[in-house]
Amino acid sequence: MARRRVLLLLKPLDVYPPRPSMLPSSSASSSSFPSSLNPKIISYLNSRCKVHKDTIRFCQDVLQSKYVEWEPVTRDNLCRPIRHVDLVITIGGDGTLLRASHFLDDSIPVLGVNSDPTQVEEVNELSDTFDATRSTGYLCAATAKNFEQVLDDVLEGRKQPSELARIxxxxxxxxxxxxxxxxxxxxxxxxxxxxxxxxxxxxxxxxxxxxxxxxxxxxxxxxxxxxxxxxxxxxxxxxxxxxxxxxxxxxxxxxxxxxxxxxxxxxxxxxxxxxxxxxxxxxxxxxxxxxxxxxxxxxxxxxxxxxPILKVYLPREFSRDCSVTYHQPQSEL
CATH class of the missing domain: 2.60.200.30 (Probable inorganic polyphosphate/atp-NAD kinase; domain 2)
Structure with missing residues (x-):
């Protein structure tokens, strides 16, 4: 049996704001960084970047252990329609999955991995200081915690993609x-x-x-x-x-x-x-x-x-969504 072909689409690291700790010592006092910048904010930004990098590394290790051929591509380097793969895996958030959708037809499914999910305890702890929410990942079916299980379900046919409308x-x-x-x-x-x-x-x-x-x-x-x-x-x-x-x-x-x-x-x-x-x-x-x-x-x-519809592997909670109805105003049609 031929190996499944996977494109791994990555959110770039440069989307995270630069922090003083990332700059050479000669630049750390640059006027672009106010002296009043809260150390908790710097720590939060450092954590976000680290968690994202750790998730990429972990997912690549998992893929390396599977019977698949995979290639990593940064989303900013995607410039032509995606062809000749069996699955696209995005690592980032909804923005990275949206980016992938612009290069996909209705034949290749996409699996989103939320690389930096919001931590409720962190939000509660820092709510009086700043907004510490992270990535929403509304359409992402996996995180680092369950990526291998979700991937196995996809590769072995236990999980089927949903068909989402597009404009x-x-x-x-x-x-x-x-x-x-x-x-x-x-x-x-x-x-x-x-x-x-x-x-x-x-x-x-x-x-x-x-x-x-x-x-x-x-x-x-x-x-x-x-x-x-x-x-x-x-x-x-x-x-x-x-x-x-x-x-x-x-x-x-x-x-x-x-x-x-x-x-x-x-x-x-x-x-x-x-x-x-x-x-x-x-x-x-x-x-x-x-x-x-x-x-x-x-x-x-x-x-x-x-x-063309987009095939997306959705989070488990969407299975309860199919019976939801909404009020549609009367139209003249």
Whole structure:
């Protein structure tokens, strides 16, 4: 039997802020480091970096002991579609898994390892000093503690990947090559500038009323992204298995009474959202700020869930999520 081929995608170490203890002695007193910097914060940052490095080393040791071929790649060096592997393992947090998703089709599953999970005792101890939360790892099925067991379950077929919806984006009829796993934000490059746009939701038979908006933009999320930014803005958590998209107009300016119920809602899998952009400049932000697409006045954007699914090995707690329901406002469709 041929060895399974694994790509190991790593969060880089340079994402952690530099600390005085990492600099040469001649630089330690640099003005970039205030003398009042709390030693507890320096210790916390040192710990985060060490835990991440230790997790990488541990996971590589585990892979070395398995009947697999594996290759490590830093996520910043990933620049072309991932091919010719059987599994992608990300070591970092949700950001590293999102990075991998931008280079994956629907044929290769991904397993996320949270390399630096939050420690409740640490958060409680330091809550009066600073925020000591670490990596959330919402979509990560493993940590260093259970990585070998989860990996064995994956390699031996005892654990199956879930199929998560992604967002497809067309601008002026041209498909944007990156699919969003969490969400997209359509807005002006400067968030303090008003965005002007209109949108409607259509399927093969019907079309909603046109909604014209002056606001700080439009956010559209998948089920996986429904517990992120859109939830903070008042959105609704969705079952992870849902194929619907959720949208919300951000900070609308004096909307008409009839349009208020239409400023937030859902796009079904068979529907598309059609957006006309009426601002001089604009940007589509895909899963944060690292993947963007510029917009100009008059551009037409089509958003839907008609994208290849992403296969992800999810944490065990998501098995209880499938029966969850959510209230969907009445639409005109």
């Amino acid at each position: 497809s984006i067309h601008v002026n009829g041209n498909l944007f090559p990156t699919y969003a796993l969490n969400d997209i934000l359509v807005a002006h490059p400067c968030p303090a500038t008003v965005s002007r746009f209109s949108f409607r939701i259509e399927d093969d038979r019907t079309s909603s009323s046109l909604v014209s908006s002056r606001s700080s933009g439009l956010r559209i999320s998948t089920a996986a992204g429904s517990t992120a930014a859109i939830l903070s803005a008042g959105g609704i958590p969705m079952p992870i298995s849902s194929q619907d998209l959720q949208y919300m107009v951000r900070e609308p300016i004096s909307p008409r009474v009839a349009e208020v119920p239409l400023l937030q809602g859902f796009v079904k899998p068979e529907q598309v959202m059609l957006i006309d952009w009426y601002t001089q400049e604009g940007v589509i932000y895909v899963d944060g700020c690292h993947v963007t697409r510029p917009l100009q006045y008059g551009n037409k954007v089509e958003v839907s869930a008609k994208a």
